[in-house]
Amino acid sequence: MHEMSLAEDLLALVEQAANAQGFRRVREINLEIGALAEVEIEALAFCLESVLKGSLAEGARVNFTAVPGEGWCLECAAKVPIAALYAPCPRCGGYQVQATSGFEMRVKDLLVE
Amino acid sequence: MCNVCGCGHGETRIEGELPAEGAHEHPHEHLHDHTHAHECLHRHADGTLHSHPPAGDHLHYGLGPAHAHAPGLSQARMVSIEQDILARNNAYAAANRRWLTEHGVLALNLVSSPGSGKTTLLVKTIKALRGRVPLAVIEGDQQTNLDAERIRTTGVRAIQVNTGKGCHLDAHMVGHALERLDLAENGLLLIENVGNLVCPAGFDLGEAHKVVILSVTEGEDKPLKYPEMFHAADLMLINKIDLLPYVAFDVERCIEYAQRVNPRLEILRVSATTDEGIEDWIDWIEARLARARAAREDTVDALKRRIAELEARLAAKG
Known part of the structure; x- marks a missing residue:
């Protein structure tokens, strides 16, 4: 259940921002989650519901924006889109692809009051 | 708290x-x-x-009451955050890594499924390096201190961290374990993570390398089933190779799958029971120990140069 740890860390980030920027209520949380990130969005949403309860972000709407995965194909010497770490290069079909982005798990911004 | x-x-x-x-x-x-x-x-x-x-020597993270978060009080505006959800863990990991680098300690984070033979391999590794390299072990398990006790029988300092309901070690736990370990400079820290091929992949502990252990009694398709872990690792040890004649495990296919997920992954075949391949594993560690020491020397030398510079400036002013 590492989504639970992530949810708790996310709340910690939000509360830290609340202390620093002086807001008391969070209405919306906007997250960017990469296609290759080690997180299950549904599980994270479920954990957040529990973790945010009783906090300044209780009932906040959580929006997930997907960030596509990208890799560098050694054979093609080119950036290619990839859907999974074990996926072949969509150009040459080979597996010499180093994943370069799509690991994001970021809190982008918050709608607060 | x-x-x-x-x-x-x-x-x-x-x-x-x-x-x-x-x-x-x-x-x-x-x-x-x-x-x-x-x-x-x-x-x-x-x-x-x-x-x-x-x-x-025993940290336990699963016994306390549930966290309760105090509610806040209550004009809507957007606040930019732009922070990684794992920022907190990553900050602790960076602190651990800094400390380890400054002390020339090589830290390896050993990850695998439960039952891959991690602890047996660890004991074998300790026996091979004991006396030559200062050693310490952090043992992660959900419960019990059985593994730390097993390590201590080798005479090496071991600290048990129980994660309670947690599925992985995090950098904060490891930081506190490091405080208690009293690690010698230029040593080796072996961290045996919780047996789990999923969650430990995402949590940087400050280690130099993740080493994933896969035994031949498991499926050769695990690198495809649990790609994050094989992607996060720098070395894969295929363990229990003495059992190859008795199991339907295709080593070549396993390697192919693992390198699909991570083309840079190094691979060694070992048996912690018959010692086959253990020498290669020890060589791999020793090469990295030498690098860790060299990195520390660089840091110490750099500091000495800086001190000399500052002293020269001070002397010029005085």
């Missing part, structure tokens, strides 16, 4: 000590800077303050 630094999740247990009872005395030193952001966050449901258990 520690009421001085605010660290701790309220669920810590150190081997042989009572959890969350009895105030501990400050000052205690931390390898990492606590942000204090979580100081006000993790309040115990019953209103008590958690304190760190006194020094010992």
